[in-house]
Amino acid sequence: MKHLTIARRYAKALLIIGKEDGQAEAYREELDGFTSLIAREKELEQAICNPLYGASERKKVLQTVIDKVDVSKVMGSFLLLLFDKGRFESLSDINDFYQKLADELKNVLRASLVSATELSSEIVEKIRTTLSKRTGKDIILDVEQDPSLIGGIVSRIGDLVLDGSIKTQLLNMRESLKRGESV
Numbered sequence: 001m002k003h004l005t006i007a008r009r010y011a012k013a014l015l016i017i018g019k020e021d022g023q024a025e026a027y028r029e030e031l032d033g034f035t036s037l038i039a040r041e042k043e044l045e046q047a048i049c050n051p052l053y054g055a056s057e058r059k060k061v062l063q064t065v066i067d068k069v070d071v072s073k074v075m076g077s078f079l080l081l082l083f084d085k086g087r088f089e090s091l092s093d094i095n096d097f098y099q100k101l102a103d104e105l106k107n108v109l110r111a112s113l114v115s116a117t118e119l120s121s122e123i124v125e126k127i128r129t130t131l132s133k134r135t136g137k138d139i140i141l142d143v144e145q146d147p148s149l150i151g152g153i154v155s156r157i158g159d160l161v162l163d164g165s166i167k168t169q170l171l172n173m174r175e176s177l178k179r180g181e182s183v
Contacts, residue, residue: 011097028102030075035095111157112142116149
């Protein structure tokens, strides 16, 4: 839990800097891109994070990568700060928190929509609009298919789950019948 608290703190600090200089969205893209690069290139991650190598050599590798990928001066300094403070291993969690905080700043919520069958673009847009009206925020929907739902849809927005699937209704009906309740 302490690890996530620290990641949230660094993400908030970067967001405050981004709000002050108007570059919050640019930092979002840079941080996400750099995090993806490190996640993709396991050897690079090892070269930067493995304590078997000396700290100065690892920092040189990080500095070279920062120079090659051409991130902003603020982002480069932020990444070097993470390294100096021994928090570079938290980069993925920091990125996750930063993405959420940047979405809040833009009044955006990310939601998932899972359906048993493929939904038309009109239906997806109606659902997105309805969720947007209910939450008062712009909604970005991640649409998936799961035939095991049998029918209906399941929508997730953060911790809120709206489950209208036939599978869940059948499971609820079965539990009611087991308890001897009328359906």
